[in-house]
Each structure stands twice: as structure tokens, then as C-alpha cells.
Amino acid sequence: MAPKGDxxxxxxxxLERMLSMKGGKGEASYANNSQAQALHAKSxxxxxxxxxxxxxxxxxxxxxxxVDLGCSCGNNTIYIVDVIIKHMIKRYEALGSEPPxxxxxxxxxxxxxxxTLFQLLPPLANDGGSMEECLAADNHRSYFAAGVPxxxxxxxxxxxxxxxxxSAFSLHWLSQVPExxxxxxxxxxxxxxxxxxxxxxxxxxxxxxxxxxxLAGFLRSRSKEMKRGGSxxxxxxxxxxxxxxxxxxxxxxxxxxxxxxxxxxxxxxLISSEKRDNFNIPVYAPSLQDFKEVVEAVGSFSIxxxxxxxxxxxxxxxxxxxxxEVGRALANSCRSVAGVLVDAHLxxxxxxxxxxxxxxxxxxQAKELLEQLQFFHIVASLSFA
Amino acid sequence: MAPKGDxxxxxxxxLERMLSMKGGKGEASYANNSQAQALHAKSxxxxxxxxxxxxxxxxxxxxxxxVDLGCSCGNNTIYIVDVIIKHMIKRYEALGSEPPxxxxxxxxxxxxxxxTLFQLLPPLANDGGSMEECLAADNHRSYFAAGVPxxxxxxxxxxxxxxxxxSAFSLHWLSQVPExxxxxxxxxxxxxxxxxxxxxxxxxxxxxxxxxxxLAGFLRSRSKEMKRGGSxxxxxxxxxxxxxxxxxxxxxxxxxxxxxxxxxxxxxxLISSEKRDNFNIPVYAPSLQDFKEVVEAVGSFSIxxxxxxxxxxxxxxxxxxxxxEVGRALANSCRSVAGVLVDAHLxxxxxxxxxxxxxxxxxxQAKELLEQLQFFHIVASLSFA
Numbered sequence: 001m002a003p004k005g006d007x008x009x010x011x012x013x014x015l016e017r018m019l020s021m022k023g024g025k026g027e028a029s030y031a032n033n034s035q036a037q038a039l040h041a042k043s044x045x046x047x048x049x050x051x052x053x054x055x056x057x058x059x060x061x062x063x064x065x066x067v068d069l070g071c072s073c074g075n076n077t078i079y080i081v082d083v084i085i086k087h088m089i090k091r092y093e094a095l096g097s098e099p100p101x102x103x104x105x106x107x108x109x110x111x112x113x114x115x116t117l118f119q120l121l122p123p124l125a126n127d128g129g130s131m132e133e134c135l136a137a138d139n140h141r142s143y144f145a146a147g148v149p150x151x152x153x154x155x156x157x158x159x160x161x162x163x164x165x166x167s168a169f170s171l172h173w174l175s176q177v178p179e180x181x182x183x184x185x186x187x188x189x190x191x192x193x194x195x196x197x198x199x200x201x202x203x204x205x206x207x208x209x210x211x212x213x214x215l216a217g218f219l220r221s222r223s224k225e226m227k228r229g230g231s232x233x234x235x236x237x238x239x240x241x242x243x244x245x246x247x248x249x250x251x252x253x254x255x256x257x258x259x260x261x262x263x264x265x266x267x268x269x270l271i272s273s274e275k276r277d278n279f280n281i282p283v284y285a286p287s288l289q290d291f292k293e294v295v296e297a298v299g300s301f302s303i304x305x306x307x308x309x310x311x312x313x314x315x316x317x318x319x320x321x322x323x324x325e326v327g328r329a330l331a332n333s334c335r336s337v338a339g340v341l342v343d344a345h346l347x348x349x350x351x352x353x354x355x356x357x358x359x360x361x362x363x364x365q366a367k368e369l370l371e372q373l374q375f376f377h378i379v380a381s382l383s384f385a
Numbered sequence: 386m387a388p389k390g391d392x393x394x395x396x397x398x399x400l401e402r403m404l405s406m407k408g409g410k411g412e413a414s415y416a417n418n419s420q421a422q423a424l425h426a427k428s429x430x431x432x433x434x435x436x437x438x439x440x441x442x443x444x445x446x447x448x449x450x451x452v453d454l455g456c457s458c459g460n461n462t463i464y465i466v467d468v469i470i471k472h473m474i475k476r477y478e479a480l481g482s483e484p485p486x487x488x489x490x491x492x493x494x495x496x497x498x499x500x501t502l503f504q505l506l507p508p509l510a511n512d513g514g515s516m517e518e519c520l521a522a523d524n525h526r527s528y529f530a531a532g533v534p535x536x537x538x539x540x541x542x543x544x545x546x547x548x549x550x551x552s553a554f555s556l557h558w559l560s561q562v563p564e565x566x567x568x569x570x571x572x573x574x575x576x577x578x579x580x581x582x583x584x585x586x587x588x589x590x591x592x593x594x595x596x597x598x599x600l601a602g603f604l605r606s607r608s609k610e611m612k613r614g615g616s617x618x619x620x621x622x623x624x625x626x627x628x629x630x631x632x633x634x635x636x637x638x639x640x641x642x643x644x645x646x647x648x649x650x651x652x653x654x655l656i657s658s659e660k661r662d663n664f665n666i667p668v669y670a671p672s673l674q675d676f677k678e679v680v681e682a683v684g685s686f687s688i689x690x691x692x693x694x695x696x697x698x699x700x701x702x703x704x705x706x707x708x709x710e711v712g713r714a715l716a717n718s719c720r721s722v723a724g725v726l727v728d729a730h731l732x733x734x735x736x737x738x739x740x741x742x743x744x745x746x747x748x749x750q751a752k753e754l755l756e757q758l759q760f761f762h763i764v765a766s767l768s769f770a
């Protein structure tokens with residue numbers, strides 16, 4: 001008989017209410033482990049600005065509404081929203097027009113740490129003043145802010161209400177682990193593995209189908225919510241290989257040391273093999289083709305740009321020659337994004353054991369990790385005609 | 386010399402970023418101590434519905450937008466928003482019109498526990514279905530939800546974007562303790578006291594002026610944010626006495642056992658008298674006249690109704706004959722709304738001592754408390770023409 005609790009599978013409903021980047025401000029928190037995401041986002045600012053340049057401007061009486069989908073709880077989202085709004089103000093000014101009022105919606109799953117995000121938000125600039133005075137005020141925001149809890153694979157906003165959608169490093173998170181992947185009786189059962197990387201063909205098909213179903217749901221929801229002439233900038237983990245079982249950087253992050261650490265726990269008798277097999281990371285790094293098929297099938301958006309972009313390493317380290325720092329960075333990076341799911345599946349104590357093993361394994365392979373761990377991103381600029 | 390830290394006065398900026406009802410789900414949390422507010426809100430539903438009946442209906446293509454200002458983090462706000470939206474849907478249906486999409490904004494200071502609120506929110510009803518199907522789905526919400534962090538004494542929303550504002554049990558919270566009340570050199574210095582109740586005339590004037598300035602800021606902000614024809618339902622603690630130093634129920638809550646407990650701490654040498662005098666509760670229960678003067682001076686809103694409403698006791702107890710339960714209820718009630726401020730001023734340990742004394746004092750006067758502790762509320766129904 002399997003140990004108690006081994007057959008508990010996180011249901012899809014639970015995943016939607018549970019998944020989040022690690023909240024708070026601790027060592028393994030997302031707020032303290034998203035410097036790489038910040039760097040990658042900054043390296044793509046020129047692509048974002050190209051997308052903003054095609055968004056249609058309304059009359060200044062109509063508020064201009066910007067959304068970050070999958071915002072998480074750190075400073076990255078505040079930085080990006082600020083960039084977007086400042087760029088749009090410049091566009092209004094270039095036309096000799098008074099800028100409108102701006103609204104920004106920060107959206108993520110209900111389990112996201114919105115409290116931390118809201119406390120990081122700068123105060124609203126003096127509302128008695130003009131928009132120009134607001135902009136001149138340092139460390140203040142020049143937009144109305146709101147947080148929106150919910151899954152971006154469904155509707156989040158009223159119809160025809162949004163001008164610009166932005167989503168970075170989120171769409172590779174599936175709405176659920178495909179059920180058959182956790183089902184022993186299925187050909188897609190991912191026996192012995194916790195991620196699609198290196199899995200069999202049926203498992204890979206199930207992951208791909210889930211990704212494409214989810215992305216279609218995302219695009220259909222956005223097509224209802226967007227104003228005519230609005231534009232959308234999407235970035236998610238991608239892969240350069242045609243074969244979905246070669247997940248590239250995501251594969252290295254979740255399919256090697258992280259995978260092996262689960263096996264360590266089994267060999268040490270800390271968990272059963274079933275406990276491992278009941279867990280999978282709901283991530284899929286699509287190829288350009290995977291992504292493009294969905295955008296074209298949904299059909300509501302025209303493609304301004306769709307490309308694979310080299311994003312660099314997710315590891316930000318001060319001393320690349322220090323294997324311990326590299327190992328710690330990998331474990332923290334892994335934990336900041338997948339830790340909440342692992343904690344829920346294993347409990348805090350065993351989860352701690354797991355990440356200790358991720359760290360020591362990564363430390364012993366620090367040089368290879370720094371050389372090989374590269375992320376590629378799918379970057380999509382879409383317009384709603 | 387005063388003990389270290391005694392001269393630290395909570396600045397206004399800090400108050401705006403700090404004040405909140407007690408978050409989480411513990412014994413003294415607001416979520417577990419707002420049954421009285423729930424009962425009082427329910428007893429006023431007919432007044433709320435009268436206000437909703439005068440709100441102008443838009444065409445069904447335009448989303449109908451509802452806001453709860455000072456929502457806190459418990460179930461009360463979710464209940465009320467549901468009541469408002471169901472009532473508006475009935476009005477659309479009575480006209481033979483398809484209901485529009487609904488948006489609800491839950492707003493409070495950035496220190497509010499939005500995480501708890503968002504986790505209490507029911508999931509959105511199946512967005513593939515019609516609005517009717519959504520409404521038929523139990524335990525689901527039929528509106529898009531967002532949280533808005535910020536002070537309602539300033540702007541929170543874009544211009545002309547809101548149909549209905551609701552605010553209950555919040556507008557008696559001042560934006561700050563008037564500075565002169567904490568200033569030794571001022572005639573308004575509230576020497577020996579932590580609340581306006583029983584204070585001198587200058588102190589009372591300062592509190593009243595702060596309330597009226599704040600309410601004017603509130604109304605001016607709302608007049609910019611509201612759509613033409615929108616309506617607003619406001620409830621706050623009020624008093625029946627002309628004299629502002631007789632604060633009625635609020636006076637009993639903050640001006641008797643709570644006041645005396647501060648004096649206990651001084652007598653026991655746990656704090657200095659200066660420490661007490663540097664603290665005041667930023668609450669003002671206005672008279673009808675105090676409130677009316679501001680609405681008329683601002684002038685943007687027409688008054689449908691403005692009255693004092695008997696709200697009942699804030700103490701919800703199972704066994705009124707059990708003094709210990711009554712005492713605990715008073716201490717928890719006090720702590721759920723003022724605990725965050727007291728914790729910040731005294732530190733958690735001394736704050737714990739304070740509320741222990743509130744509890745034992747209240748226990749010894751349980752019978753009188755149950756008889757005398759009655760809240761009155763100002764209820765205002767306003768329209769934006």
C-alpha cells in the first residue's frame with residue numbers, strides 16, 4: 001500500500017487557486033529571484049515599444065487601459081507598466097494631444113501575493129494637479145491601479161475595455177497538468193518523470209495539446225476584452241527544437257537536477273515513486289510553430305511580429321566562479337517559481353529536502369550550468385483589428 | 386528623559402499606508418469580528434436598494450461598474466456586492482432588457498489584506514455561458530472583480546467610470562490624527578486621552594475639521610469618478626449628540642475601557658504618559674449636521690436621503706450572561722479595527738498587554754456594556770446629477 005497521501009493529486013481547480021510565484025520577500029521569494037526576468041524584459045523593451053506604437057489612440061477623454069497578465073508580486077510589473085504608460089504619453093504628446101487618464105490592471109491567480117505588490121506600488125501623484133505635474137513627480141505613479149485575481153485562460157475584464165495587454169514569462173504555465181499524464185492507465189502517463197523534458201511521445205502530445213487549448217482560451221478571452229485597435233505583447237518561454245521533449249532552458253531547469261533530486265528522495269526512502277509520479281510541473285515551452293498554429297486558428301488577432309528571442313540565463317550571480325553561489329541561484333530560481341507547488345505536494349519539510357538536493361547537485365555542475373542554461377523566448381506582437 | 390521611541394509619531398503618510406482592519410483569519414481578525422457590521426449592513430439593505438433604484442441604467446453594451454470603498458477583507462463586502470449586482474440585474478430585467486456585464490472594484494488602503502479577500506471571492510461563473518446561466522450557478526460570481534489599493538480621500542478611478550459607490554463603516558476613519566491633537570504646544574493637544582470622547586473643545590474642533598476636510602475630499606474625488614446619473618450609498622458611525630466630545634457608541638468603544646487600559650499600562654510602568662499622548666484613534670462619529678454641511682458645501686451631489694439609523698450593538702455574543710465572553714467580544718472588536726495601529730505604536734507585546742486589560746475591564750462591566758453599547762450610523766443616499 002502506498003504511504004498515506006500518495007494518491008492525492010492536485011485537482012485542476014486547486015491548481016488555479018494555488019499556483020503562484022513564491023510570495024513575500026524571503027531568500028527564495030519571486031520578488032528576490034526575478035532579476036533575470038527583469039533583464040530579459042528590459043532586453044525586449046524595443047519590441048514592446050514597437051507593439052505600443054501600433055496601438056490605436058483614443059480621444060483624451062477616454063481613459064487608456066493597460067493590463068499586465070501574470071504580473072506576480074515584484075517590481076518588474078511596476079517597472080513595465082511605467083514604461084508602457086510613459087511611452088503612450090509620449091505618443092499623445094507627439095500628436096499635440098493632451099494625454100488621457102491611465103488605468104493599469106495587475107492580474108494574476110488569486111494565490112498571487114497581491115499584498116506585497118500593492119505595498120510596492122508608488123503612491124498616486126497629486127491628483128489635484130495636471131497630468132504633466134503627475135509625470136514630473138518622481139517616485140509617484142501617474143495611473144490608477146487595480147489588482148485582478150483570476151486565470152488569464154478565462155475572462156477577466158468587461159468587453160471592449162482594454163487598450164494594451166502585456167504578459168511576460170507566464171503563458172508557459174499551463175492551466176493544469178494534463179490529466180492523462182498523471183493517469184497510470186494512460187499511454188501518456190509520465191512514469192518516472194516530473195516534467196515533459198525527456199518524456200515519451202504520448203506525454204509530449206498531451207502537454208502540447210494542453211498548451212494549445214490554453215493559449216486558444218487566452219486569445220479568445222482577450223479578443224472579447226480588447227478595444228478595437230488595441231495591441232498585445234506576449235513573451236513566454238520557448239524552445240528552438242522541433243521536438244517538444246527537448247524543452248531547452250526549461251528542460252535544464254526542471255528536467256535535470258530538479259528531476260534527479262526527486263529520485264534522490266525516493267532512493268533515500270523519503271518519498272515513494274508514486275509520490276513523484278503524481279507530480280508534474282505544468283510548464284510547456286512552445287516552439288514558434290506551436291504558438292503560431294493557435295494564433296492563426298483563433299484568428300482574431302493579426303501578427304505584427306512572432307519570433308524566438310534569445311533571453312540569456314535565468315541565473316544572476318555575482319561570482320560565476322563560485323559553484324556554491326551558482327548552485328544556490330539555481331535552487332532559488334527553481335524554488336521561486338515551482339516552490340509553491342512542491343510545498344503543497346510534499347509538505348514544507350520534504351520540499352526543503354528536495355531543494356537542498358537541487359542545490360547540491362547544481363553546485364557540483366556549476367560550470368556546465370552557467371554555460372548551458374540559456375532561455376529562449378517566444379515574443380509575439382499582436383493587433384486586434 | 387522619555388524612554389526611547391516615545392516621541393515617534395505615526396506620520397500621515399504612514400497612516401495611509403498602514404491603517405487596516407486586522408487581516409488573516411485569527412481570533413482578533415476583522416474577518417472573524419465583523420458579524421456586527423454584517424448584521425448592521427443587512428438591516429439597511431432596504432435603504433441600499435432605494436439608492437440603487439435611482440441609479441441610471443446604461444445600454445446593455447456598457448458594463449455596469451460597482452465599487453465598495455473601504456471593503457476590508459472579509460465576506461461582508463462580497464455579500465454586499467452580490468446584493469447590489471443582483472438588484473441591478475432585476476432592474477434591467479424588469480425593463481425587458483438584457484443585463485450588461487458587471488465589474489466590481491473592492492477598494493481599501495494598500496495595507497488591507499487583499500490576499501485574504503481574493504481567496505474568499507467565489508470563482509467567476511462559466512464565461513462561455515450567458516449572463517442568465519452565470520446567475521443560475523450557485524457559489525459563483527457574475528461580475529469581473531478587481532482590488533484597488535489607495536485612500537478614498539483621493540482619486541482612485543478614471544473620470545466618469547463608476548455607476549454605484551458603496552461605502553460602509555469606513556468614513557468615520559480620518560485620513561490622519563489632526564497634527565495639533567498630538568502637539569504639546571497646541572490648545573488642541575489631547576492631554577491624557579487617546580480619543581476625542583471626553584476631550585476639550587479645541588481637540589473636538591480639530592477632529593471635526595479633519596472629518597469635514599476628509600469627507601469633502603472624498604466627495605470631490607467621487608464627483609470626478611462617477612458617471613452622470615450614478616448613485617452612492619454611504620454608511621458611517623454617527624452620533625445623536627450635538628456635542629462632538631460625546632461620541633456615543635464609538636465613545637464607549639474607544640473612550641472608556643480602551644482609554645482606561647492605556648492608563649493601566651502607565652500606572653504599571655509599562656509605558657510613559659507621553660507614549661499614550663502620542664497616540665490617538667483617528668475616528669470621528671459625525672452628527673447628521675456635521676455630515677450635511679459638507680455634502681451641501683461640495684454641492685455635486687443631490688441628497689435622496691440623509692438620516693441617523695440605529696445600528697445596534699457591535700458585540701455579537703452567544704451567551705450574553707457570560708461576562709467573560711462579553712469582555713472578550715469587546716476586546717476582539719476593539720482590536721480587529723484598532724489593533725494594527727496599536728501594534729505599530731506599542732509593539733506587539735505591550736499591545737497584547739493593553740488588550741488583555743481592555744478585556745478584563747470590559748468583563749467586569751459586561752452587563753452595562755451590553756445595555757449601553759449601541760451604534761448609530763449616518764446613512765446617506767446621494768445622486769450625481
